[in-house]
Amino acid sequence: MVNVTASENHIEVRELRLSYGVKEVIHGISFDIRRNEILGVIGPAQSGKTSLLRCLNRTIDFTPDTHVSGTITVDGEDVRRVRNVYALRRKIGMVAPLPVGLPLSIYDNVAFAPRSAGLNRKGELDLMVEQCLRQAALWDEVKDRLDSLGTKLSGGQQQRLTIARALSHQPEILCLDEFSIAIDPVTTMRIEDVLKELRRHMTIILVTNLTQQARRLADRTMFLWKGEIVELDTTNVIFSDKPRDSRTRDYVEGIFG
Amino acid sequence: MNSAAGHVLFVETPAVRRKLRQEALAKWVFCAMAAAMVVPLLLIVGYLVVRAAPSLNLEFLLEVPKRGMTEGGIWPALIGTIYLVFISLAVSAPIGILAAIYLNEYARDNWFNRVINLAVINLAGVPSIVHALFGLGAFVYAAKFGYSIISASLTLAIMTLPVIIASTREALASVPQSFREACWNVGATRWQTIKSVVLPNSISGILTGVILQVSRAAGETAPVMFTGVVFFKSIERGDLFPYYLNEQCMALSMHLYTISTQVPGVKESIPYATAVVLLALVVMVNAAAISLRVYLRSRQKW
Ligand SMILES: Nc1ncnc2c1ncn2[C@@H]1O[C@H](COP(=O)(O)OP(=O)(O)OP(=O)(O)O)[C@@H](O)[C@H]1O
Ligand SMILES: [Mg+2]
DSSP states (O other): OOOOOGGGEEEEEEEEEEEETTEEEEEEEEEEEETTOEEEEEOOTTSSHHHHHHHHTTGGGGSTTEEEEEEEEETTEEGGGOSOHHHHHHHEEEEOSSOOOOSSBHHHHHHHHHHHTTOOOHHHHHHHHHHHHHHTTOHHHHTTOTTSBGGGSOHHHHHHHHHHHHHHTOOSEEEEESTTTTSOHHHHHHHHHHHHHHTTTOEEEEEOSOHHHHHHHOSEEEEEETTEEEEEEEHHHHTSSOOSSHHHHHHHTTOOO | OOHHHHHHTTOOOHHHHHHHHHHHHHHHHHHHHHHHHHHHHHHHHHHHHHHHGGGOSHHHHHSOEETTTTEEOOHHHHHHHHHHHHHHHHHHHHHHHHHHHIIIIIOOSSHHHHHHHHHHHHHHTSOHHHHHHHHIIIIIIISOOOSSHHHHHHHHHHHHHHHHHHHHHHHHHTSOHHHHHHHHHTTOOHHHHIIIIITTTTHHHHHHHHHHHHHHHHHOOHHHHTTTBOSOOOOOTTOSSOOOTTSOBOOHHHHHHHHHHTSTTOOTHHHHHHHHHHHHHHHHHHHHHHHHHHHHHHHOOO
16 A cells, blocks of 8 residues: 555544453554545444444443543544544534434434534524535425424435434534445435535545445445454455455455355 | 145134134233222222212312311311422422433443442332431431421422432433434534433423322321321411421321321211322322323424
């Protein structure tokens, strides 16, 4: 891999270890994420993909009895030393695998984050809500019923609402954790187009079980397995006939086992 | 699948018949038990109301006891009970709810919080007579409130507190964790999360838990008897503010005990009528709790 200068790296992870209780699930991984790239993260269940994202925005703090070591820096700042974790979390948009419509109106679902950050002017909020819902490809379906409950939307719509919410605090980094689980292929494609658009001003981490999705979108792809990086390279290489590690090829071809 | 194979599925074999018989039997047994529970309730209420009938009227509620409590009404006891219940819950509900929010939403699993949890659980199991003695020692003597409404109310508050904490925690725990995580992910603090998502969706359960303690506070005799409730106190008929907080008062539960066992020659229907009033009070409060729950639940968002 070519060495890149520090300024190009948006996120640097060094020797990251994570354990839940005595069980270590991430075993000292190091990698960089470049500014405005889409990094695909693939790997079988339980390989620690979700846990990795939770270390990044420090929601891992909410799980009792976890132990993290190593460093993660975002824009050169060590996230584990950040005092204002709320600002850190707003800098990182997070889309969880299962859609969660908060039990608030559709409007409030999206306005929740700006409001908790202290933005209260109606006009700005309105603009913001519309923009985020448009970006999440949901606006047309809900623009006439912004007052109805987010929880009453269909699963796929709730997932897009979750994406809109993640965009609502104008993050610089967007983490998508298997976002397409609850969404049909057509909508998935629409959102993928949105992601291609967003990457012009965002760094995107795309955790996905659909290896083809990583292939379509990611600039580089990381194959994470049992808490270790098997291979991290440009997507072309990972999905070529000759990745460096034979396990990578087996996994992307679906003959892993 | 061909139709012959499909047909075979619906044939009643002996095993299937036995299963169906067991199912029917089980249903009837369970139903009978549920019904058996209602019978004593109806009997008790019916018996009480019939015996109480001669005294059941508005006058009975508003009048003060007369002729050495052998005649007249129950106003001093009724208003006394309302005082006690109101003040005790005004103390225990806020403390209990806030404590439960801390325990459920903030507390980490460390020895300090384990001690609190243990205390709550054990306190909920302490018999009321022990609360009574504690109240006597703590409020009447140590805090020098004397035998008074304030001592009795605080004793009731201590008694209801652990149950309110437990029921509030349960209500909070019923809000899905994924809601909280979604809020945290967008940079909301715990308090913002509690305020805008957790509380609005658990308030019905919280309030129900609190209101159910009304009946407990109204029904207990021992804790108030030791700390501030007397056999008799002379007040004006229908007076809404007859007591100062540092005075003793009368209470329904205690009054019922007095006129049933301590006073000779009480008009026969009066104890029954007192019981009916106490029961009606409790039923009314519970009904209010249920309708409040239904109302809030219908506005709940998921
Ligand atoms: N809250 C938790 N407490 C204890 N162990 C956990 C917790 N969350 C995850 N783990 C463990 O950490 C390991 C990695 O889990 P993680 O959810 O990060 O995997 P994943 O790669 O996201 O899997 P999937 O593809 O199924 O989402 C698993 O072995 C899991 O059992
Ligand atoms: Mg996961």
